[in-house]
Amino acid sequence: RAVNRHVKGSFLPKENKPTIVADDDLRYDDVAMDLTGLSASEKITLFSAWGLIRKDLDVHGRNMLLLLFHKYPRYVSYFDFTDDPNAQSLVDNKSLFSQSIHVIKAFGSLIEYGLKDPALFNETLKKITRFHEERNVYSRDILTIGEVLLDYLAQVLGRQVSDSLPDAFRKLFATIACRFPAAPDVDGDVNDANGTLPEDTQ
Numbered sequence: 001r002a003v004n005r006h007v008k009g010s011f012l013p014k015e016n017k018p019t020i021v022a023d024d025d026l027r028y029d030d031v032a033m034d035l036t037g038l039s040a041s042e043k044i045t046l047f048s049a050w051g052l053i054r055k056d057l058d059v060h061g062r063n064m065l066l067l068l069f070h071k072y073p074r075y076v077s078y079f080d081f082t083d084d085p086n087a088q089s090l091v092d093n094k095s096l097f098s099q100s101i102h103v104i105k106a107f108g109s110l111i112e113y114g115l116k117d118p119a120l121f122n123e124t125l126k127k128i129t130r131f132h133e134e135r136n137v138y139s140r141d142i143l144t145i146g147e148v149l150l151d152y153l154a155q156v157l158g159r160q161v162s163d164s165l166p167d168a169f170r171k172l173f174a175t176i177a178c179r180f181p182a183a184p185d186v187d188g189d190v191n192d193a194n195g196t197l198p199e200d201t202q
């Protein structure tokens with residue numbers, strides 16, 4: 001026992017030691033802004049909200065994707081859920097369920113691990129953008145999914161959501177969206193927004 005206490009963490013190089021020690025002991029060494037585009041207090045806001053959903057991530061991940069498809073049915077066609085040929089509907093499609101877990105875990109790792117390590121945030125984001133290459137996912141789609149997720153969180157967390165969450169959340173999605181390509185301009189209309197606001201809020 002004594003040996004364990006002595007050894008604890010001491011073999012780790014300094015940069016590998018966890019910065020976040022416990023939920024109630026948040027310590028960020030960062031400056032006001034870094035690659036994440038977020039201030040320390042915005043990070044804490046996001047981290048706290050994430051803590052409220054992380055234990056039922058599978059359920060929330062699937063619900064979020066279902067809410068996206070409910071609000072924007074055109075996104076269903078981006079995906080291939082035929083791996084589950086027996087599903088009667090999207091709600092009981094296990095392929096959708098499985099993919100939604102990947103999506104929410106990738107998003108969660110940006111918050112859970114990336115916010116305290118901006119270089120790791122950057123790498124995770126590179127991987128996420130790579131997943132979407134050749135899939136016609138543009139920055140405006142990221143902002144759209146961001147609004148859907150925020151709406152979902154407001155519904156499930158209700159008054160547990162802090163007043164600062166919407167701004168922090170939108171900033172995070174703006175950072176993610178910046179890394180995605182702008183949608184091709186099909187009609188030359190200068191008012192077509194790319195990377196500004198999702199369609200339903202314009």
Ligand code: HEM
Pocket residue numbers: 075078079080098099102103104106107128131132135137141142145176
């Ligand atoms: C922050 C937002 C997003 C994150 C973190 C994310 C994450 C991911 C991840 C991790 C995968 C790989 C899934 C797997 O291996 O099963 C994936 C695939 C995919 N994502 Fe996203 N995604 C996001 C937004 C979007 C948006 C807005 C769309 C557009 C509707 C989209 C469309 C897709 C498609 C079509 C695939 C491929 C699924 C397949 O393998 O067939 N994603 N995404």
